[in-house]
Amino acid sequence: xxxxxxxxxxxxxxxxxxxxxxxxxxxxxxxxxxxxxxxxxxxxxxxxxxxxxxxxxxxxxxxxxxxxxxxxxxxxxxxxxxxxxxxxxxxxxxxxxxxxxxxxxxxxxxxxxxxxxxxxxxxxxxxxxxxxxxxxxxxxxxxxxxxxxxxxxxxxxxxxxxxxxxxxxxxxxxxxxxxxxxxxxxxxxxxxxxxxxxxxxxxxxxxxxxxxxxxxxxxxxxxxxxxxxxxxxxxxxxxxxxxxxxxxxxxxxxxxxxxxxxxxxxxxxxxxxxxxxxxxxxxxxxxxxxxxxxxxxxxxxxxxxxxxxxxxxxxxxxxxxxxxxxxxxxxxxxxxxxxxxxxxxxxxxxxxxxxxxxxxxxxxxxxxxxxxxxxxxxxxxxxxxxxxxxxxxxxxxxxxxxxxxxxxxxxxxxxxxxxxxxxxxxxxxxxxxxxxxxxxxxxxxxxxxxxxxxxxxxxxxxxxxxxxxxxxxxxxxxxxxxxxxxxxxxxxxxxxxxxxxxxxxxxxxxxxxxxxxxxxxxxxxxxxxxxxxxxxxxxxxxxxxxxxxxxxxxxxxxxxxxxxxxxxxxxxxxxxxxxxxxxxxxxxxxxxxxxxxxxxxxxxxxxxxxxxxxxxxxxxxxxxxxxxxxxxxxxxxxxxxxxxxxxxxxxxxxxxxxxxxxxxxxxxxxxxxxxxxxxxxxxxxxxxxxxxxxxxxxxxxxxxxxxxxxxxxxxxxxxxxxxxxxxxxxxxxxxxxxx
Amino acid sequence: xxxxxxxxxxxxxxxxxxxxxxxxxxxxxxxxxxxxxxxxxxxxxxxxxxxxxxxxxxxxxxxxxxxxxxxxxxxxxxxxxxxxxxxxxxxxxxxxxxxxxxxxxxxxxxxxxxxxxxxxxxxxxxxxxxxxxxxxxxxxxxxxxxxxxxxxxxxxxxxxxxxxxxxxxx
Numbered sequence: 001x002x003x004x005x006x007x008x009x010x011x012x013x014x015x016x017x018x019x020x021x022x023x024x025x026x027x028x029x030x031x032x033x034x035x036x037x038x039x040x041x042x043x044x045x046x047x048x049x050x051x052x053x054x055x056x057x058x059x060x061x062x063x064x065x066x067x068x069x070x071x072x073x074x075x076x077x078x079x080x081x082x083x084x085x086x087x088x089x090x091x092x093x094x095x096x097x098x099x100x101x102x103x104x105x106x107x108x109x110x111x112x113x114x115x116x117x118x119x120x121x122x123x124x125x126x127x128x129x130x131x132x133x134x135x136x137x138x139x140x141x142x143x144x145x146x147x148x149x150x151x152x153x154x155x156x157x158x159x160x161x162x163x164x165x166x167x168x169x170x171x172x173x174x175x176x177x178x179x180x181x182x183x184x185x186x187x188x189x190x191x192x193x194x195x196x197x198x199x200x201x202x203x204x205x206x207x208x209x210x211x212x213x214x215x216x217x218x219x220x221x222x223x224x225x226x227x228x229x230x231x232x233x234x235x236x237x238x239x240x241x242x243x244x245x246x247x248x249x250x251x252x253x254x255x256x257x258x259x260x261x262x263x264x265x266x267x268x269x270x271x272x273x274x275x276x277x278x279x280x281x282x283x284x285x286x287x288x289x290x291x292x293x294x295x296x297x298x299x300x301x302x303x304x305x306x307x308x309x310x311x312x313x314x315x316x317x318x319x320x321x322x323x324x325x326x327x328x329x330x331x332x333x334x335x336x337x338x339x340x341x342x343x344x345x346x347x348x349x350x351x352x353x354x355x356x357x358x359x360x361x362x363x364x365x366x367x368x369x370x371x372x373x374x375x376x377x378x379x380x381x382x383x384x385x386x387x388x389x390x391x392x393x394x395x396x397x398x399x400x401x402x403x404x405x406x407x408x409x410x411x412x413x414x415x416x417x418x419x420x421x422x423x424x425x426x427x428x429x430x431x432x433x434x435x436x437x438x439x440x441x442x443x444x445x446x447x448x449x450x451x452x453x454x455x456x457x458x459x460x461x462x463x464x465x466x467x468x469x470x471x472x473x474x475x476x477x478x479x480x481x482x483x484x485x486x487x488x489x490x491x492x493x494x495x496x497x498x499x500x501x502x503x504x505x506x507x508x509x510x511x512x513x514x515x516x517x518x519x520x521x522x523x524x525x526x527x528x529x530x531x532x533x534x535x536x537x538x539x540x541x542x543x544x545x546x547x548x549x550x551x552x553x554x555x556x557x558x559x560x561x562x563x564x565x566x567x568x569x570x571x572x573x574x575x576x577x578x579x580x581x582x583x584x585x586x587x588x589x590x591x592x593x594x595x596x597x598x599x600x601x602x603x604x605x606x607x608x609x610x611x612x613x614x615x616x617x618x619x620x621x622x623x624x625x626x627x628x629x630x631x632x633x634x635x636x637x638x639x640x641x642x643x644x645x646x647x648x649x650x651x652x653x654x655x656x657x658x659x660x661x662x663x664x665x666x667x668x669x670x671x672x673x674x675x676x677x678x679x680x681x682x683x684x685x686x687x688x689x690x691x692x693x694x695x696x697x698x699x700x701x702x703x704x705x706x707x708x709x710x711x712x713x714x715x716x717x718x719x720x721x722x723x724x725x726x727x728x729x730x731x732x733x734x735x736x737x738x739x
Numbered sequence: 740x741x742x743x744x745x746x747x748x749x750x751x752x753x754x755x756x757x758x759x760x761x762x763x764x765x766x767x768x769x770x771x772x773x774x775x776x777x778x779x780x781x782x783x784x785x786x787x788x789x790x791x792x793x794x795x796x797x798x799x800x801x802x803x804x805x806x807x808x809x810x811x812x813x814x815x816x817x818x819x820x821x822x823x824x825x826x827x828x829x830x831x832x833x834x835x836x837x838x839x840x841x842x843x844x845x846x847x848x849x850x851x852x853x854x855x856x857x858x859x860x861x862x863x864x865x866x867x868x869x870x871x872x873x874x875x876x877x878x879x880x881x882x883x884x885x886x887x888x889x890x891x892x893x894x895x896x897x898x899x900x901x902x903x904x905x906x907x908x909x
Contacts, residue, residue: 631790691808691838703806711787
């Protein structure tokens, strides 16, 4: 059976495609809105961004129409109208309008979620949003700046063919004090698409192309001359320099009041719409640019002023969307191939030892090495495909932070670094909920309100830093705020109040253990759940979810200064390196990422502290955990068995009395020595989940195929360490109180 | 069906109304599950014990790259577990809805086609039947050979209720 192969019929597949494409567009929409918000706060708009948003909504409208998604279609339709008004300058990009746009992104997300069976359709909310949109549309203002265009030496014929949008862009740019340039460029019809794109790309950094129109001059059967209007802050020379490669003439369109001294003395005639017809455009010096062929007028290609966008059927991206399950399937095959390779390796070794085969065995050895290398590359390649930048989830968080801080009337600045850090796609997906919850907590509980911050001598605007970076085979994500910090007393009081810990036990807790109480199920410091963070999930859920990803979360806080949460995650869930060990004849795999070292246990070193075994390792006391006892493994090698007696049994390895090894497990600064019988070796494995019926077994993270038909269990080192340390007498009372 | 078997009234029941079950032996008695839920029948493979798992979980095994939980239903149904496991022992891969599990059985008997009239509801047993027992069959004709002792029956089992929501009900 092929897992993750083609599934469902064509209709299902198309729907899947629709969902993922819609999701992608909504994600992009969210990013653009954030940038727009940023631009608006700096006091400027960004026409190109408004256009991007408009296009995204337009595409969504088309898509949802195709798939009969009525709610999405209705929402898109109204939004499109609003955005059209926005880009034409009929309404202003106010905070209120931005709020509506952000709200719509959230609703798109919920509509998509509902379509996947995840929650109800937000029909009522969409209705409310539509009403609010209608209200904004009703406030449309008229144009306030009709006069400005008349101050420039522009051909009224040209002004006549500008679209409403182009006219609006021209007017806003001129009002903003930008200079206006006129370019004339001749294009070969055969290459006009790419040449025009190239020209646009060169111009964009310097300014905005308002329109381009065929001049009707200087063209022939193979070429056409375009006149391009560009608004820019750059000087004429800068613009000319930027376009050096293109055969273009550039000149400034002068303002009448400045450009011509003759008119400067009659300023009163210039500021109204009643200005007499301006002189026609000066003939441009186009001769040198036109191709040498004789001029014969060609009807311009479809460059008519319809917003100026060429239509192409070619896809703009070179990417394919792939179901992650297909990648899992490939990964499994690579895992199996690895097993085949090691079997081949054993044959090669045998052949080499015998020495009879001579050259053949040397060739075989060489080929085997090549196979090994390429297989490694294949594995890395697939792993790389699974990797996505953390920015995917960070962008969503930025939107949520904006929304929450507005709801809560707190000023928060989110500073993100390391969004380009890559991590397994599955981890990114599972990370968004925990991170979102941490953001809510930081804004709701940690960041003080404006007055509180001023009183504490802090900047009025709070800062939440979201940092990500790679560290070996792990990715570290930090959430750090400069809020009020966590008070030990407050945490302990709340925990006692909720019966999470007894007063007695609380006295014995050190500061770190007290802080860790926030991860206890049911912990909260608020008496009433606020609309922000008190939605029934607490930090215990955050911790559990991160634990499921093989990660750990750690917390540190300084009263009055701030709180820092650090999440350490494996870079991928698919392949891990493990140390294979034997305990009572059973085989276990310990993820190498959590192994600091492994060494021979010297029984004479063992001391008893608080009734438990410890040794001193590198000057520090290391608690020991005998895995055979922890797992209650009875009898040697009884754990792995072949049921039918006529099947060959693997030769049992005799237990070696008195010989043992310590595998030093370390996660988030906590160290425990696991006592095992033998170290078998290091291996790269494809980790597989145990079936749902075994999901809740504590201390076992999954299983893997060891190659000889046997299954090896992969230990959950973090859980085992925590379990071992929680059994400390001082903390035992805590454990009992939690139960 | 052989021409030499005695004709009974049930032979007149149209084939499509007969349900197919796979019968197997547990602690010497015949049990059967709907054949549609059986994915594969395997010879026993090495099973790896899972510490801290419930008693009826023998462990996990690798069935063509898939990690499958293997259960001993005798433990689950509180039957004696000292029954013989020899070369006739098999593992049935069964789809229980939330996952595919392996059932260790002492022997796979045969596929039995049962007409509705051959199946009695479980409450006929007198005592309240556990939810996984969906019926009691007293097969006639060829299926009669399944019954190993006088007055014996074939217990029809549905494993679905044992795995509700992906978690074993206890």
